[in-house]
Amino acid sequence: MRRTKMVNKYKIIPVFWLIFIAPFTALAADEAGVKAQAAAGEVNDKSLIETAQQLPAAAQAVNAPALEAITxxxxxxxxxxxxxxRHPEFSGTFPINTDGKIQYKFAGDIDANGLTKKELEEKIKKIISNYVINPEVNVTLLEYKSxxxxxxxxxxxxxxxxxKSDRITVREAVVxxxxxxxxxxxxxxxxxxxxxNGKVKTRSVDLYTVLYGGDLRRNLEMQPGDVLYVPATIMAKVVRVISPVTATVGVSSAGPESASTGREAVTALAR
Structure with a gap:
């Protein structure tokens, strides 16, 4: 009997750690990992997909939707x-290369980086005016990837x-x-x-107030390259950490029937 009490006593220690310490450690590790990615300037597909897969409930979007255009x-x-x-010889589909230029017929490289659609139209009009009288030019954006x-x-x-715009709000992004x-x-x-320069800027965002409270003063603007991180609740982290442990302890100490009851209780906590 005394030996059983001692065993149960030492079982309490790891369970206490799992419930009260591990969730906060996991939370800090998640946020530190995302900040480290941004600080290192690793804003590329591979690194951020890997980061997303390591975060809770990550399911990388295969075809990322484009957001509504403003400018x-x-x-x-x-x-x-x-x-x-009326001039198909001047028409066509053109990618913008890594230098921000378009390889255009009769004109060589056209610098399109930083131009709006209208500004590019005017630039092309000026170029082909040497060949066409009063050219009518229309530019359509086919792919938004920059x-x-x-x-x-x-x-x-x-x-x-x-x-599809130079800026977007956190509300539009999370929707x-x-x-x-x-x-x-x-x-x-x-x-x-x-x-x-490696100095990452981090701001707090109360998405609940923005989405359900209607306080647009907290609807911060995002710029290209920004990362919006939505963490898990402490209770969700607790459940994720102790669920497999609870099942294992239940099977070893009380049999399959008690283990099933334990898992049901943990699942109920997460709801």
């Missing part, structure tokens, strides 16, 4: 279609999202990512802005 300046990897009325943001953590589809999940700590979100 958009062209950049590398965008794709444009140039149409000159500006991206990242929504990670407890949202329906975390991952990379292409922007595009499918809204926060039931395990999201919406009042403890972080907006992370990486910098080339």
């Amino acid at each position: 958009y300046t062209l950049g590398p990897e965008d794709m444009v279609e140039i149409f000159v009325q 500006k991206v943001i990242y929504v990670l953590g407890e949202v329906t589809t975390p991952g990379k999202y292409y922007m 595009s990512a499918g809204l926060p999940s039931v395990t999201a700590a919406m009042r403890r979100c972080r907006l992370i802005t990486p910098a080339k």
Whole structure:
């Protein structure tokens, strides 16, 4: 009997650690990992997909949707279609290369980086006016790939999202990512802005107030390269850590029937 009491006493120690210490350690590790990615300037597909997969409930969006256009300046990897009325020889589809230039017929390289669609139209009109009288030029953006943001953590589809404007708000970004999940700590979100000098800027975001309280003063703007991180609640982290342990302890000490009851209780806590 005495030996049994001693064994049970020492079992309490790891369970206490799992319930009260491990969730906070995991929370700090998650946020530190996202900040480290931004600080290192690793804003590329591979590194952020790996980060997303390591975060809770991550399910990388395969086809990232583009966000609504307001004003958009062209950049590398965008794709444009140039149409000159009654002159197909000047028309075509053109990618913008990594230098921000378009290889255009009869004119060589055209610098399109930082131009709006209208500004590019005027630039092309001026170029082909040497060949065509009063040219009618229309530019259509086919692919928006030069500006991206990242929504990670407890949202329906975390991952990379292409922007159709130079700025987007956190509300629009999280709605595009499918809204926060039931395990999201919406009042403890972080907006992370990486910098080339390694000094990461982090701001607190209360998504609950923005989404359900209607307080647009807290609806912060995101810029290309920003990361919106939605963490899990402490209770969700507790359940994730102790669920497998509870099942294992239940099987070893009380048999399958008691273990099943333990798992049901833990699942109920998460709801």
